[in-house]
Amino acid sequence: MTEVKDLIIIGSGPAGYTAGLYAGRAMLNPTLFAGFASGGQLMLTSDIENFPGYPEGIAGPEMMLELRAQATRFGCDIIDKNVDSVDISERPFKINVGKEVHLAKSLIITTGAEAIWLDAINENIHKGRGISTCATCDGAFFRDKEVIVIGGGDSAMEEATFLTRFCSKVTIVHRREGLRSSQIMTNRARENPKIAWKLNFSIKEWLGSEGNFEGALLVNTGTGVEEKLACDGAFIAIGHKPMTSFLGSQLETDESGYLLWKENTMTSVPGVFAGGDVVDTRYRQAITAASMGCMAAIDVEKWLEDNRH
Ligand SMILES: Cc1cc2nc3c(=O)[nH]c(=O)nc-3n(C[C@H](O)[C@H](O)[C@H](O)COP(=O)(O)OP(=O)(O)OC[C@H]3O[C@@H](n4cnc5c(N)ncnc54)[C@H](O)[C@@H]3O)c2cc1C
Numbered sequence: 001m002t003e004v005k006d007l008i009i010i011g012s013g014p015a016g017y018t019a020g021l022y023a024g025r026a027m028l029n030p031t032l033f034a035g036f037a038s039g040g041q042l043m044l045t046s047d048i049e050n051f052p053g054y055p056e057g058i059a060g061p062e063m064m065l066e067l068r069a070q071a072t073r074f075g076c077d078i079i080d081k082n083v084d085s086v087d088i089s090e091r092p093f094k095i096n097v098g099k100e101v102h103l104a105k106s107l108i109i110t111t112g113a114e115a116i117w118l119d120a121i122n123e124n125i126h127k128g129r130g131i132s133t134c135a136t137c138d139g140a141f142f143r144d145k146e147v148i149v150i151g152g153g154d155s156a157m158e159e160a161t162f163l164t165r166f167c168s169k170v171t172i173v174h175r176r177e178g179l180r181s182s183q184i185m186t187n188r189a190r191e192n193p194k195i196a197w198k199l200n201f202s203i204k205e206w207l208g209s210e211g212n213f214e215g216a217l218l219v220n221t222g223t224g225v226e227e228k229l230a231c232d233g234a235f236i237a238i239g240h241k242p243m244t245s246f247l248g249s250q251l252e253t254d255e256s257g258y259l260l261w262k263e264n265t266m267t268s269v270p271g272v273f274a275g276g277d278v279v280d281t282r283y284r285q286a287i288t289a290a291s292m293g294c295m296a297a298i299d300v301e302k303w304l305e306d307n308r309h
Pocket of ligand 1: 010011012013014015016033034035036037038039040041042044045047048049050051081082083084110111112113115128132133134137138243246275276277278284285286287289
């Protein structure tokens with residue numbers, strides 16, 4: 001008969017590994033499905049300078065290997081496979097991984113979110129080296145430089161305004177005349193003397209060779225006329241997509257698909273907990289994801305204690 005685990009964790013970013021570390025130390029013997037792209041979003045970044053404990057900074061992939069090793073040390077069993085679907089309509093929960101079915105009394109979902117990219121020509125060669133999707137993370141690398149921000153919503157306005165602390169000039173590129181951002185965020189950006197505007201333009205192509213970002217080829221969405229815009233970096237701020245498709249519609253989400261907490265870190269289904277970017281529309285940082293992984297593991301421990309049959 002298939003063993004029923006106390007806890008299965010799905011997702012291997014800072015939230016998942018921290019949940020694994022805490023649950024392992026609490027003797028819950030967790031299994032963590034890391035996914036094919038184990039390590040999460042930080043596997044794509046070079047320097048992390050804002051995670052406490054690394055005064056000189058650390059490369060993203062190196063930090064993720066350390067978090068993984070720390071979780072493993074305390075008995076978290078890490079499997080590099082994707083979870084295809086789950087059935088959480090009754091307990092024990094069923095976790096479907098290829099042809100295998102795993103059973104668990106509780107679940108922590110830490111599958112993160114993906115920034116939405118533009119997929120303009122040459123985007124892949126500049127990802128993380130010239131083009132970023134996180135101003136809080138990468139803004140400080142562009143001190144006294146000229147950058148562009150792509151997007152017309154609140155996040156684009158917020159990222160652009162934030163970037164003016166470091167950058168000498170920030171140009172907002174948006175494919176329409178009208179912005180989707182709230183009035184207050186729009187006004188803040190409009191009143192900022194370091195912010196310039198390129199409305200009715202989209203990005204056709206990124207310029208420069210690998211490791212040498214030079215700017216963008218813009219196209220006027222009304223006339224089709226192309227023009228080059230030289231800059232040192234670009235921030236894409238057109239939204240994020242939480243990684244929840246494997247759940248179907250079994251858990252309550254907000255209108256963008258982010259999982260909702262109902263009681264502490266527990267979701268709308270008792271026994272199913274979540275943490276990190278899959279619930280977070282605001283902070284989206286490694287340290288906040290790790291904190292939510294810790295919180296979810298502590299909540300699971302207490303919930304299991306109260307729900308032993
Ligand atoms: C380019 C870039 C640079 C960044 N730089 C910084 C920085 O300097 N400092 C900072 O604090 N933050 C930074 N961030 C933000 C930070 O990476 C995220 O906030 C953090 O990684 C979120 O952690 P998480 O554990 O919630 O999810 P993620 O890191 O997104 O990890 C989720 C994991 O779950 C896996 N997964 C998804 N679906 C499944 C499934 N069905 N089955 C199994 N596994 C699955 C994914 O493959 C992934 O490995 C950066 C982000 C990016 C994109």
